[in-house]
Amino acid sequence: MTKFESSVKQIAYPVEDVYRNISDLSNLERVRDRVPEDKVKDFAFDSDTVSINVAPVGQLKLRIVEREENKCVKFETEQSPLPFNVWIQVLPVTETTSKMKVTVKADIPFMLKGMVSGPLQDGVEKIADALSQIPFV
Numbered sequence: 001m002t003k004f005e006s007s008v009k010q011i012a013y014p015v016e017d018v019y020r021n022i023s024d025l026s027n028l029e030r031v032r033d034r035v036p037e038d039k040v041k042d043f044a045f046d047s048d049t050v051s052i053n054v055a056p057v058g059q060l061k062l063r064i065v066e067r068e069e070n071k072c073v074k075f076e077t078e079q080s081p082l083p084f085n086v087w088i089q090v091l092p093v094t095e096t097t098s099k100m101k102v103t104v105k106a107d108i109p110f111m112l113k114g115m116v117s118g119p120l121q122d123g124v125e126k127i128a129d130a131l132s133q134i135p136f137v
Contacts, residue, residue, distance in 0.1 A: 001105040001106065001107055002105070002106050002107075002108050002113065002117065002120075003103065003104070003105050004103070004104045004105075004106070004117075004120050004121045004124045005101060005102070005103045005104075005124065006101055006102040006103070006124045006125050006127070006128030006129075007101075007125065007128065008099050008100070008101050009099065009100045009101070009128050009129065009131070009132035010093070010097065010099055010132070011090075011097060011098045011099065011100055011132050011136065012096070012097055013096070013097070013098060013135075013136035013137070014092070014095060014096055014097070014098060015070050015090055015091065015092040015098040016070055017136040017137065018090045018098050018100065018136045019069065019070045019071070019073075019090055020136075021134065021136045022073050022088050022090070022131070023064070023067050023069075023073050024047050025045045025046065025047055025048060025049065025050050025064065026045065026046060026047045028045045028050065029045075030134075030135075031134055040052050040053070040054055041053040041054075041055075042059070048063055048064045049061060049062065049063045049064070049078070050062050051079070057080075057081060058081055059079055059080075060077065060079060060080050061077065061078040061079035061080070062075040062076065062077055062078065062086065063075065063076060063078050070090070070092075071089065071090065071091070072087055072088065072089045072090070073087070073088045074086070074087050075087075075088075082106055082107060082108060082112075082116075083106070083107045084104055084105060084106035084107065085104070085105045085106075086102065086103070086104050087102070087103040087104075088100065088101075088102055088131065089101045089102075089103070100128065100131060100132060101128065102124050102127050102128040102131065103124075104120065104124050106120060108120075
């Protein structure tokens with residue numbers, strides 16, 4: 001498994017608010033309008049799963065497999081060309097702020113590693129950036 005980590009993002013909301021929002025995927029409804037329709041199609045979700053079609057990757061479906069209150073939410077792929085896991089870690093900084101990091105572990109065949117590692121790292125950073133800008137109220 002190859003590991004990709006975002007930089008640590010500072011968030012201007014308490015850890016409880018951030019965790020509550022990332023641990024229930026139905027909260028994605030609030031940010032649906034921010035999803036770039038030219039890059040993501042068939043965006044669907046419920047409280048435990050999210051499904052998207054991303055060109056040129058194809059259909060992806062992720063399910064929450066573990067929740068550790070006010071600390072971490074772990075996802076696994078249910079549908080993907082390459083199996084991978086995602087962890088969103090969140091920790092308190094103060095009573096009103098927190099920090100977040102996104103980690104992806106992907107099972108990338110050796111022959112594809114050089115081609116997909118850069119775009120995957122960039123994607124992990126973009127996901128972390130997008131998550132850090134959500135209003136977690």
